[in-house]
Amino acid sequence: METHPLTAREQRAWEGYRRMQGLLASQLNRHLLRETGLSEADFVILDALLAAPDHRLRSLALRCEVQWEKSRLSHHLARMQQRGLVAREECPEDSRGAVFRLTDAGRAAVTAAAGHRVAAIRSYLLDLLTPEQMDTLGDVSEAVLTRLAREDPHRHAIAELARPDPGARSNPGA
Amino acid sequence: METHPLTAREQRAWEGYRRMQGLLASQLNRHLLRETGLSEADFVILDALLAAPDHRLRSLALRCEVQWEKSRLSHHLARMQQRGLVAREECPEDSRGAVFRLTDAGRAAVTAAAGHRVAAIRSYLLDLLTPEQMDTLGDVSEAVLTRLAREDPHRHAIAELARPDPGARSNPGA
DNA sequence: AGCCATTGGTTGACGTGTCATCCAACCGCG
DNA sequence: CGCGGTTGGATGACACGTCAACCAATGGCT
Structure with missing residues (x-):
């Protein structure tokens, strides 16, 4: 498979994200x-x-x-x-x-x-986070979720079955 | 413990990130x-x-x-x-x-x-991602990693021991 | 009504990650 | 030199998540 290595900019985003998400989750x-x-x-x-x-x-x-x-x-x-x-x-x-x-x-x-x-x-x-960073985090997440839903419609897209309007929640936890 | 629920903006960022990171990782x-x-x-x-x-x-x-x-x-x-x-x-x-x-x-x-x-x-x-989103993802990750390092200096800050200059890497994988 | 593909959920095997504990080696101090 | 605290790494128990397989119920079609 012929793929180019990540650019420095991509590397910073990916590597930072990868390390952060593991440590933050745990x-x-x-x-x-x-x-x-x-x-x-x-x-x-x-x-x-x-x-x-x-x-x-x-x-x-x-x-x-x-x-x-x-x-x-x-x-x-x-x-x-x-x-x-x-x-x-x-x-x-x-x-x-x-x-x-x-x-x-x-x-x-x-x-x-x-x-x-x-x-x-x-x-x-x-x-x-600044307000802009917070909004960008939401935007990035949305884009990735949309992409993942395309990958396996059965696995991900069925999420819409559960609750179409998350904004209606009063309890913030999840 | 007295904490306010997340604002709608915070909820969108957090909930989007939380769902995304689990699905993306797996x-x-x-x-x-x-x-x-x-x-x-x-x-x-x-x-x-x-x-x-x-x-x-x-x-x-x-x-x-x-x-x-x-x-x-x-x-x-x-x-x-x-x-x-x-x-x-x-x-x-x-x-x-x-x-x-x-x-x-x-x-x-x-x-x-x-x-x-x-x-x-x-x-x-x-x-x-757009270039701006990519840079913001890097910035957000950096901020979180810095915060986590403060939490437990022994657990996280020792990362500097391994490799002080990540930009020197030629292999992009990790 | 009967058939068959699909579905909802469970289960077992196994890889993975956390926590607590252990032990030998190291190092600083008196 | 000896002592004691710290450290590096391993280990066991157990919670967790993935994969493949299984089985009964459902629903569409003839």
Whole structure:
């Protein structure tokens, strides 16, 4: 395969991004886990259930919302069920399906964790940026997400199934 | 803890970034693994060794270079040794230390993988950005890395030990 | 009504990363 | 020279994520 090496400008953007995203993700995860007992992955799931009608979502809809692979979601939900954070119910409209409900313990945990999480996100990322940088980060992310959705329409584009208008959310966590 | 929810602008930046970084990382990793048999983590290690004098680095220096936790590095190097990609040697100046050398198989693998990796990084990220967006991504990454280094000087700031001048690199991969 | 392809979700195997702990070697200090 | 604190690296346990395979239910088509 014939490809040219990255230019210095590309190198700076890519290398900086690559290093940053790994360190930031693990720092935010470590911080949240230490402060609240919830991992970032836990939080994302619980937050999606918190926002859902009756604090319930079918696995399929939840998968669309968080955009995880199905076996990742299945395994993670099983572990969260074991910890008492969610409960599994039958799906009334499709016997193949599973519905997951936020338990009282799960609700308390995610509610308590939200503030810690926002504080860390501000401290390690948002408060460091100018308004222009923040908007560009949003633009870049949108462009990449659009590109990824083209790559595998089934894997990514189904995200629209879950919630077409993210701006309507009142809870900021996820 | 009393923190305000994110503003709409902050939410767009954070939520977009959060979703994007997870999907991008797993797509790049999946693509590289499928095309070359090397994971992104493999590549980063091999590329650091490729660039090192004699294609050798002490574990400590390698750890500074890639900025991983020590047990992550130790476990990963053990697996790569098992696959014949690197070889472990004694450290001549510190009996506690270990030196890792790129094997012929490792060198062939990382050399063959470099083009695929660059092509994927361009396709999924760099080619989507304007020059201004690319520079801003670099600036944002730099700001976050600086912040993270303050958080735990021992964990992050030691990166300077490995290579003070990244611009001197001729191989673009890592 | 029956058939068949697709789908929703689970499961097991295995690679990966974090945390805590351990141990031998190093180095600074008295 | 001896001591004690620190360091470099390994190890085990366990949580996590990917891949392939499986199976029952669904839905479209004849």
